[in-house]
Every structure is written in structure tokens, then in C-alpha cells.
Amino acid sequence: MKIVGAKVVVLGSQGVGKTSLVTRYETKTFSRNTSSTIGASFSHIVIVINGNKVRMQVWDTAGQERFRSMAPMYYRGAHAALLVFDITKLQTFNDIQTWVHELSSRVGEGLMLVLVGNKCDLDQRREVARDVAQQYAASIGAIFLETSAMDETGIDEMFEIIATEMLRKSDDVDSMVHVYSPEPATKSTIVLNNSASSLNDSSLPQAQNSCC
Numbered sequence: 001m002k003i004v005g006a007k008v009v010v011l012g013s014q015g016v017g018k019t020s021l022v023t024r025y026e027t028k029t030f031s032r033n034t035s036s037t038i039g040a041s042f043s044h045i046v047i048v049i050n051g052n053k054v055r056m057q058v059w060d061t062a063g064q065e066r067f068r069s070m071a072p073m074y075y076r077g078a079h080a081a082l083l084v085f086d087i088t089k090l091q092t093f094n095d096i097q098t099w100v101h102e103l104s105s106r107v108g109e110g111l112m113l114v115l116v117g118n119k120c121d122l123d124q125r126r127e128v129a130r131d132v133a134q135q136y137a138a139s140i141g142a143i144f145l146e147t148s149a150m151d152e153t154g155i156d157e158m159f160e161i162i163a164t165e166m167l168r169k170s171d172d173v174d175s176m177v178h179v180y181s182p183e184p185a186t187k188s189t190i191v192l193n194n195s196a197s198s199l200n201d202s203s204l205p206q207a208q209n210s211c212c
């Protein structure tokens with residue numbers, strides 16, 4: 001049994017629901033009145049799969065254009081990137097291409113891409129067809145899933161997919177994911193998804209709860 005650490009960055013245009021997705025996972029809540037993220041905010045998510053623990057540092061970045069130049073600070077060293085668009089806004093899907101282009105060299109180094117079509121509860125206002133997004137994801141080597149921070153669709157799955165892949169990679173000697181130490185088996189499902197305060201892992205880069 002092992003403990004794996006991974007840095008996960010959440011990218012995407014303003015208002016697509018990046019913060020709402022992370023908040024929904026962490027607190028099981030949803031708000032219609034969110035504040036636009038300033039810079040980025042940071043949280044820890046811990047997932048246990050078959051007794052193996054994956055500790056994710058999740059960097060929720062700001063979608064506002066004025067913070068765009070800060071993005072490399074957050075995706076540098078990342079093991080996985082959640083590329084989030086809003087299925088009701090075609091432009092936010094098109095914007096993903098810019099991120100993919102920017103991250104392309106990192107993908108060659110093993111960065112995992114997950115394309116996330118959020119707000120799937122608003123299907124009647126859909127501007128991005130599911131199969132179009134699915135095909136695009138396949139073309140860039142990304143996993144695709146649709147989510148709703150509002151009704152909780154796909155939220156657990158989104159983080160479980162990453163955790164599973166991080167564990168798989170940790171079996172590979174050339175993996176970018178670092179295995180910290182063996183630990184006895186506990187539970188076979190997600191057991192914890194809370195804040196940094198419950199963790200004390202000096203191997204992970206130091207970070208603040210909220211950063212700008």
C-alpha cells in the first residue's frame with residue numbers, strides 16, 4: 001500500500017465553474033453567487049483507492065484574462081490538468097485549444113489531461129455537443145467527462161479518474177509521481193476530501209490556502 005502525491009491544476013475561462021467543481025467535491029455545496037477567483041486558490045483532496053492513498057494538491061486558477069500570465073506558475077510541475085469549459089458557451093470550449101497548445105510540451109512529459117464539460121444540468125442551453133467534445137478529447141489524448149457542480153454529476157468521478165491514473169503511473173519506475181511511503185490498507189473508496197489542515201506532508205511543495 002502506498003501514498004502518492006500529485007499536483008492538479010484547474011484551467012478554463014472565466015465563469016465556467018472551476019471553483020464550483022472543487023467546492024462541490026470538498027463541501028458538497030453549490031452556490032449561484034460565487035466570486036471570481038483572484039490569482040488562484042489551493043486545496044488538498046485525499047482519495048483512497050484499494051487502500052492506496054492519493055494526495056492531490058489542487059490549484060484552482062482564475063479565468064479572468066488579467067490573470068492569464070500567471071497560469072504557468074500553477075501548471076508548472078503539475079501531473080494532471082482539468083481543462084474546464086461550459087457546455088452552454090461555445091467560446092469557452094474553443095478557448096480550451098489555447099490551453100492545449102500551451103500545455104503541449106508538458107503533455108509529452110506525462111501531463112494527464114482531463115477535458116471537463118461543466119454545467120451539464122443546463123442541457124437545454126447546450127452549445128457544445130457531447131460527441132464533438134468527446135472527439136476533440138480523443139484527438140488531444142485527454143479523458144472527457146461532463147459534470148454539473150449544481151446537481152453533482154461526475155464530480156467524484158472526475159477526481160477518482162485522476163487518482164486512479166496517478167496510482168497507475170506510480171507503478172512505473174519512470175513515473176513523474178512520487179511514492180512517499182508504504183501505509184497499511186484502510187478503505188476501498190474515497191474516505192476523505194478535506195483541507196490542508198489534516199495533512200502534514202513536507203514532501204509536497206509549500207503552498208498557501210489562498211494565493212494571489
Ligand SMILES: Nc1nc2c(ncn2[C@@H]2O[C@H](COP(=O)(O)OP(=O)(O)OP(=O)(O)O)[C@@H](O)[C@H]2O)c(=O)[nH]1
Nearest residue numbers: 015016017018019020032034036037063148149150
Ligand atoms: N447551472 C450551473 N451553474 C454553475 C455550475 N457550475 C458553476 N455554475 C455557476 O457558474 C458561475 C461561475 O462559477 P465559478 O465556479 O465561480 O466559475 P469559475 O470558473 O471559478 O470562474 P473564475 O474564478 O472567474 O475563473 C456561478 O454563478 C456558479 O453558480 C453548474 O454545474 N451548473
Ligand SMILES: [Mg+2]
Nearest residue numbers: 018019036037
Ligand atoms: Mg473561480
